[in-house]
Amino acid sequence: MIITIEGVDGAGKNTLTERLVARLTAAGRRVATLAYPRYDAEPLGPAIRTMLAGGGGLAAVSASPRATALMFALDRAASRPELDALLAASDVVLLDRYVASNAAYGAARLPTAERADFPAWIADLEFGSLGLPIPDLQVLLRVSTTQARADATARAAADPARLRDTFESDDGLQARCAHLYEELAAANWASPWLVVGRESGVDAILRELRITAS
Numbered sequence: 001m002i003i004t005i006e007g008v009d010g011a012g013k014n015t016l017t018e019r020l021v022a023r024l025t026a027a028g029r030r031v032a033t034l035a036y037p038r039y040d041a042e043p044l045g046p047a048i049r050t051m052l053a054g055g056g057g058l059a060a061v062s063a064s065p066r067a068t069a070l071m072f073a074l075d076r077a078a079s080r081p082e083l084d085a086l087l088a089a090s091d092v093v094l095l096d097r098y099v100a101s102n103a104a105y106g107a108a109r110l111p112t113a114e115r116a117d118f119p120a121w122i123a124d125l126e127f128g129s130l131g132l133p134i135p136d137l138q139v140l141l142r143v144s145t146t147q148a149r150a151d152a153t154a155r156a157a158a159d160p161a162r163l164r165d166t167f168e169s170d171d172g173l174q175a176r177c178a179h180l181y182e183e184l185a186a187a188n189w190a191s192p193w194l195v196v197g198r199e200s201g202v203d204a205i206l207r208e209l210r211i212t213a214s
């Protein structure tokens, strides 16, 4: 099964994913993880990194929310052999960001009037045209945007490899994303959602999966 972890930058998705791996493994499940975007996967990963850093030769792509979203979508489509292999070898595949990231961030970057229709456009593109698998459960990790911003900034200071990109340093964008994620979760967009907090997140997910051992 596929479980996706979604939330704004600095929410703690990576941390939650690691904790979930430990608990699911202790409960006897075969677990695999994959994080999107796949920065190291040629040819799209490095291009996505450049795009998030402000563009360079890709400035016109960065400037367009739809073109940007297409880059992330094509990275996922290109990951299909890897994703399918993980699904075949595991009970649970945890995805640190997936299609809903495109729905939330893309909509948040568009003018207000174009926002409402964007998640359906993404679902048609990624689950429809590109045939990506629909997740069994989408987890929204909810933290205050103030907390997420403080932690993303501290992380960037501590780890030069994790410098804040143009999305991460845009506070307005992060706040709109947080709101859009809440709407996607409330609507159970594309498949069921579970909203969790940092501290009780792992237990809430295990409960949802009816896994009691720890």
Ligand SMILES: Nc1ncnc2c1ncn2[C@@H]1O[C@H](COP(=O)(O)OP(=O)(O)O)[C@@H](O)[C@H]1O
Pocket: 007, 008, 009, 010, 011, 012, 013, 014, 015, 016, 151, 152, 154, 155, 198, 199
């Ligand atoms: N449950 C938690 N309690 C305390 N700090 C946390 C927790 N989850 C994440 N953090 C801290 O917040 C920062 C961002 O977490 P990270 O997992 O890298 O976020 P994301 O993957 O969502 O960008 C990190 O410095 C991490 O140590």
Ligand SMILES: Cc1cn([C@H]2C[C@H](O)[C@@H](COP(=O)(O)OP(=O)(O)O)O2)c(=O)[nH]c1=O
Pocket: 009, 036, 037, 052, 069, 072, 073, 097, 098, 099, 101, 102, 105, 106, 167, 168
């Ligand atoms: C996967 C994905 C990410 N994004 C955005 C969210 C983030 O602001 C940005 C980078 O992803 P992120 O997971 O934050 O990368 P990092 O490991 O550097 O923290 O890309 C999309 O807009 N659409 C997508 O499909």
